[in-house]
Amino acid sequence: xxxxxxxxxxxxxxxxxxxxISRFLARSPVHILLVxxxxxxxxxxxxxxxxxxxSAQDYLEGGWWQIFSxxxxxxxxxxxxxxxxxxxxxxxxxxxxxxxxxTLLPIxxxxxxxxxxxxxxxxxxxxxxxxxxxxxxVPLQMALIPMFRLYETFGINDTVLALVLFHTGFGLPFxxxxxRNFFIGIxxxxxxxxxxxxxxxxxxxLRLILPLGLPAIASLAIFQFxxxxxxxxxxxxxxxxxxxxxxxxYSQLAAFGTNxxxxxxxxxxxxxxxxxxxxxxxxxFVQGLLAGSVK
Amino acid sequence: MSGxxxxxxxxxxxxxxxxxxxxxxxxxxxxxxxxxxTVFFLGIWVIYPTIWTIIRSFFSRTGDEFVWFDNxxxxxxxxxxxxxxxxxxxxxxxxxxLVTSIGLVFAVLTERxxxxxxxxxxxxxxxxxxxxAAGVTWRIMYQQDPxxxxxxxxxxxAKDAVDPPGALTDAAPSTDALVGTPxxxxxxxxPVEPGSVVALGLTQIPPDEVPDDxxxxxxxxxLSGGITGVVWRDFKPGGGTPGEVESEELGxxxxxxxxxxxxxxxxxxxxxxxxxxxxxxxxxxGSYEVAIGPETFxxxxxxxxxxxxxxxxxxxIIAYLWIWAGFAMVVIAAGLAAIPRDVLEAxxxxxxxxxxxxxxxxxxxxAPVLTVVFITMLINVLKVFDIVIAVAPGSVQDDASxxxxxxWRTAFGGTSNLGLGSALAVxxxxxxxxxxxxxxxxxxxxx
Numbered sequence: 001x002x003x004x005x006x007x008x009x010x011x012x013x014x015x016x017x018x019x020x021i022s023r024f025l026a027r028s029p030v031h032i033l034l035v036x037x038x039x040x041x042x043x044x045x046x047x048x049x050x051x052x053x054x055s056a057q058d059y060l061e062g063g064w065w066q067i068f069s070x071x072x073x074x075x076x077x078x079x080x081x082x083x084x085x086x087x088x089x090x091x092x093x094x095x096x097x098x099x100x101x102x103t104l105l106p107i108x109x110x111x112x113x114x115x116x117x118x119x120x121x122x123x124x125x126x127x128x129x130x131x132x133x134x135x136x137x138v139p140l141q142m143a144l145i146p147m148f149r150l151y152e153t154f155g156i157n158d159t160v161l162a163l164v165l166f167h168t169g170f171g172l173p174f175x176x177x178x179x180r181n182f183f184i185g186i187x188x189x190x191x192x193x194x195x196x197x198x199x200x201x202x203x204x205x206l207r208l209i210l211p212l213g214l215p216a217i218a219s220l221a222i223f224q225f226x227x228x229x230x231x232x233x234x235x236x237x238x239x240x241x242x243x244x245x246x247x248x249x250y251s252q253l254a255a256f257g258t259n260x261x262x263x264x265x266x267x268x269x270x271x272x273x274x275x276x277x278x279x280x281x282x283x284x285f286v287q288g289l290l291a292g293s294v295k
Numbered sequence: 296m297s298g299x300x301x302x303x304x305x306x307x308x309x310x311x312x313x314x315x316x317x318x319x320x321x322x323x324x325x326x327x328x329x330x331x332x333t334v335f336f337l338g339i340w341v342i343y344p345t346i347w348t349i350i351r352s353f354f355s356r357t358g359d360e361f362v363w364f365d366n367x368x369x370x371x372x373x374x375x376x377x378x379x380x381x382x383x384x385x386x387x388x389x390x391x392x393l394v395t396s397i398g399l400v401f402a403v404l405t406e407r408x409x410x411x412x413x414x415x416x417x418x419x420x421x422x423x424x425x426x427x428a429a430g431v432t433w434r435i436m437y438q439q440d441p442x443x444x445x446x447x448x449x450x451x452x453a454k455d456a457v458d459p460p461g462a463l464t465d466a467a468p469s470t471d472a473l474v475g476t477p478x479x480x481x482x483x484x485x486p487v488e489p490g491s492v493v494a495l496g497l498t499q500i501p502p503d504e505v506p507d508d509x510x511x512x513x514x515x516x517x518l519s520g521g522i523t524g525v526v527w528r529d530f531k532p533g534g535g536t537p538g539e540v541e542s543e544e545l546g547x548x549x550x551x552x553x554x555x556x557x558x559x560x561x562x563x564x565x566x567x568x569x570x571x572x573x574x575x576x577x578x579x580x581g582s583y584e585v586a587i588g589p590e591t592f593x594x595x596x597x598x599x600x601x602x603x604x605x606x607x608x609x610x611x612i613i614a615y616l617w618i619w620a621g622f623a624m625v626v627i628a629a630g631l632a633a634i635p636r637d638v639l640e641a642x643x644x645x646x647x648x649x650x651x652x653x654x655x656x657x658x659x660x661x662a663p664v665l666t667v668v669f670i671t672m673l674i675n676v677l678k679v680f681d682i683v684i685a686v687a688p689g690s691v692q693d694d695a696s697x698x699x700x701x702x703w704r705t706a707f708g709g710t711s712n713l714g715l716g717s718a719l720a721v722x723x724x725x726x727x728x729x730x731x732x733x734x735x736x737x738x739x740x741x742x
Binding site: 030031033034037038039041042043044045047048051059061062063064065108109110112113115116120121122123125128129130131132133134135136137138139140141142143144145146147148150165166168169170172173176201205226229230231232233236237246249250253254256257260263264267270271274275277278282285286289290 | 344414429681707717
C-alpha cells in the first residue's frame with residue numbers, strides 16, 4: 001500500500017490540498033467510514049477538554065461546541081483555580097506516589113520470581129507457577145473486606161503504603177506471568193556461559209536478565225503505572241482520607257452539574273498523564289497487551 | 296512480542312547437572328530466596344483474603360452466626376441485588392460479543408489502509424484513560440438538555456432539520472373568537488369572506504418565547520379578493536383591551552396560518568411577518584375558515600434521557616465499547632498480520648471470492664485470537680465497576696447496578712453487611728473460575 005502511494009506521488013504534486021483530500025475520499029467509501037468513525041472516537045475527549053475551558057456561567061448557557069462560534073469564551077481560569085484547590089493538588093501528589101510505588105514494587109518482586117520460574121531448578125516449580133496462573137483472574141473483590149480489616153488492625157488504612165501493597169499483591173500474578181514468559185526466551189547459552197564463569201545467580205539476574213528483559217519490564221511498567229494511576233475501587237476502600245485524584249473527582253460527582261468547572265478540568269488532568277505515557281511508550285504498551293492476552 | 300512467543304522447553308532449562316545433594320540444597324535455597332517476596336505478597340494479599348472471604352460468606356452480617364447459604368439466597372431474592380445480577384447478565388451476553396465484532400470489523404477495514412495508524416491511535420487511545428475518567432467524559436456527553444449534552448444536541452439538530460420546531464410552545468386565545476386548542480389548531484369561530492381583515496389575538500405566551508425580531512403589531516388594510524390579518528400578542532403592560540390591536544403590543548412572526556373552505560378543504564397556508572401580518576391573495580368568492588395551525592406549537596426537542604433509569608445500562612455499555620473497541624482491534628489486527636500471505640494468495644488463485652477467503656481461510660485462522668479477546672472481555676465485564684459509578688447519577692445507581700458495584704455498596708456503603716458482601720465477591724469469583732481452569736489447562740498443555 002505504502003509503495004503504491006509513493007508511485008502516485010509525482011502526479012499529485014501540483015494538486016491543491018482540498019482536491020487531494022476529496023480525491024482520497026472518493027477512492028472508497030471505506031475511507032470515508034473510517035474518517036467518520038475515527039472523528040467520532042475523538043469527540044468525547046475533545047468535548048471534555050473544551051468543557052474544561054468554559055466558565056461555569058458559560059457552561060450553563062450551552063455545551064462545549066459554543067467555543068467554535070465564540071472563541072472568546074475560551075479561558076484557562078478553571079485550571080488556575082484547580083491548581084489553587086488544595087484538595088485536588090494534594091490528591092494529584094498522592095496519585096503520583098501510589099503510581100510510582102505500585103509500579104516499582106511489583107516489577108522488583110515479579111522479576112525475581114519470573115527469573116526463578118524461568119531459569120532456576122527446584123521441586124514443585126510447575127505447580128507453583130500453575131498457582132500463579134490461577135491467581136491471574138482472582139477478582140480483587142475477594143480481598144477488599146479482609147484486607148480492610150487487616151489494615152485496620154495494623155493501622156495503615158488511608159495510607160499510600162496500604163494502596164501500594166495492595167496493588168503489588170494483585171499486580172504480581174500478571175507481572176510474574178509476563179516476565180517469566182519473556183525471560184524464558186533469553187538464549188540458554190548466555191546463561192550457561194555465565195554460570196560456567198562462576199557468576200552467582202543474583203549477579204546473572206542483575207547483569208544479564210534485567211538488561212535483556214528490559215522490553216518486557218517496560219511493558220509491565222506501563223501497565224502497572226496505568227492501572228495504579230487509573231484505579232478507583234481500591235482507593236475508594238483503602239484511601240478515603242488520603243484520596244488519589246480519582247476519589248477526589250468521585251466525591252465531586254454527587255453535585256454534578258453545579259461544579260462542572262471543577263470536574264471537567266480535574267478529569268482532564270487525571271487523563272492527560274496516562275495519555276502522555278501511552279503516546280510516549282505506545283510500542284511497549286501494545287507489545288505487553290499482545291503478550292498478556294494472546295499468550 | 297518476540298520473546299514471549301518463543302516457547303522454550305522449561306524442563307530443559309536449569310543449571311549445571313547436579314553434582315550432589317549439597318549443591319542441590321544450595322540451589323533450592325537460592326530459588327527460595329528469589330521467591331520469598333512473591334510468597335509473602337501473594338500469601339497475604341491474595342490467598343489469605345480469598346480463603347477468609349469464602350468462609351465469611353457463610354456467616355451473618357455481623358459474623359457471629361453461621362447461616363449456610365442464606366447470603367447467596369439473598370443475592371437472588373433482594374430486588375436491588377437481583378437487578379445487579381440481571382444487569383451483569385446483560386453485560387455478559389452483549390458486551391464481549393460486541394467488542395469482539397467491532398474489533399474484527401475495524402481490524403479488517405484498516406488492514407489495507409495507508410493511514411491506518413492514525414485511525415488505530417484514535418480508537419485505541421481511550422484504553423490509556425481510566426474507566427472512571429472515561430465515564431465522567433461520557434456523562435458530560437449524555438446530559439439531557441440539548442444545550443449541554445453533545446449527543447442530544449446532535450440528535451436535536453438532525454430532528455430540527457427534518458421537523459422544525461414551532462414559533463411558540465403554548466398560548467391561549469385572547470377572545471372567544473378563536474376556538475380549539477394549540478395542539479389541535481386554533482380556528483376562528485366565524486367564517487370570513489374575501490376582503491375581510493381578521494385579528495387573531497393570543498395571550499399567555501411564555502415571556503421568553505416572544506421572538507427577538509418581532510415588531511409592533513399592525514392591523515393590515517383589507518385586500519380585494521383576499522383575506523388579510525394579524526397574529527399578535529394581545530397583551531401589553533397594564534393589560535389593554537382584548538381583541539384590539541393597540542400600540543406597544545407585539546406581532547408574532549413565524550406563525551403558520553391555515554386557510555380552508557367552509558367544507559374543510561385546505562386551500563392555503565401562510566407564515567406571519569415580523570409585525571404579525573399575513574395575507575391570502577386571489578381567492579374565489581365564498582366563505583373561508585382561518586386557523587392558527589398546530590405546527591406553530593410543535594414542541595422543540597427536549598433531549599433523550601440517556602441517564603434515566605430506562606436507558607442507563609445501554610448508555611454505560613456504549614461508553615464501555617468506546618474504551619475497549621481499540622483493545623480488540625489491536626489484538627485482532629496483530630492476529631491478522633500473522634496469517635501467512637501465501638495461504639490467502641493460494642485461495643484467491645484458486646478462484647475464491649474475497650468473502651469466501653475471509654469466511655473459509657481468515658476466520659478459522661483467526662479463531663484463537665477472537666477467543667482470547669472474547670474471554671478477556673468476559674472477565675472484564677464480570678468485574679465492571681468504575682464506569683458504572685461514573686456514568687450513572689446517584690439516583691439511578693440502583694437501576695444501573697452490577698455485581699461489583701453491589702458488592703462495594705453492600706460491604707462499605709453504610710450497611711456494612713460483610714457476610715452478604717463476601718457472598719457477592721465469591722459469586723463473581725465463581726463466575727471466573729471456568730476461565731481460571733482454561734488458563735491452567737492451556738499452560739499444562741504447553742509444558
